[in-house]
Amino acid sequence: MEILKLPVGIENFEDIRRSGFYYIDKTMFIEQFLNTWSEVTLFTRPRRFGFTDKDVQEILTYFNLSEHYADVKEWYDGYHFGNANVYCPWDVINYVDLLRLEPTAKPQDFWSNSSENALVRNFIDKANVQTKYEIERLIAGEYIEKEISQELTYDEIDKSISNLWSVLFTTGYLTKQGVTDDGRVRLSIPNREIKNLFIKKIREWFSDTTANDGKTLEQFCNAFVDKDTEKIEELFGDYLWNTISIRDTAVAKDKKENFYHGILLGLLGYKASWLIKSNTESGTGYSDILVEVPNNRTGIVIELKYAENGDMDAACDEALKQIEEKSYVDKLKQDGMRNFIKYGIACFKKDCKVVVSE
Incomplete structure (x- = not known):
């Protein structure tokens, strides 16, 4: 030997x-x-x-x-x-x-360029409703219980969701928090790096999935110009319902808002002729989203709020008030926009409410 x-x-x-x-x-x-x-x-x-x-x-x-x-x-x-x-x-x-x-360097996702990460995307692509719910729980910092097989052959890996759970565990994307009396393993995401990796792959999946339905995206974007709050609520609510929520219950309110911000930013980005700006300095603060529609010189201000207590009406009012107090329209005026539409959007879990002001 x-x-x-x-x-x-x-x-x-x-x-x-x-x-x-x-x-x-x-x-x-x-x-x-x-x-x-x-x-x-x-x-x-x-x-x-x-x-x-x-x-x-x-x-x-x-x-x-x-x-x-x-x-x-x-x-x-x-x-x-x-x-x-x-x-x-x-x-x-x-x-x-x-x-x-570099003594001040921040932690990085050193796994992000690994070819093995295709396994996570493959897993998300195959996820059914139950699996999506379980992924949401993992992202939120909870654990799930699964039967794990550590003796899979290569040909068996891709044959079922159950097998993919096992592979995610054995390759380090999930870790063991304990074992139940009947032998199931309590699985969780081990650390911040792997959580970020899951979030990245979920966003890629959502972007690819929504891009396949250009007609709905067109309706959604046009609804903002038409001030059709009912259509925005309907379609944005559908998108939220069908995606995998990236909500970490342990983080602050502003961090939770980032999930909805990212979703909306990606959806509006469908309009190639629009200029979309995120977290841009305007007035006396930084607006969530500014949209410039060149063909009719319309500027749109969108402020998002997470309704921590479920009161989305109050959150919408807070968003519109912030737009006015911080003069978020100023940047749009500087860029030559003539017509202005202001939206306060509140989200709570997978629900949303939209209020418009001119």
């Missing part, structure tokens, strides 16, 4: 970083074993496949980066191997490496 020794200590940091041994899945290291020997027995100690909390603190201390501990934990912790709770070493090494070059 040939034994390959891998560097695992902090004193081997440079060797680990250069070699890529710290993240076996990404380097296809196990596949290389299989291609080299016809029979392989792989002995592992769980902690060798990730950094423990103690490891991470030692690494950060060694490089005088301890002030970044909270960020590293939020973004890259959350995995479980055997009885060990571990961080993704690929991410920790990359972020530490980045911080050594």
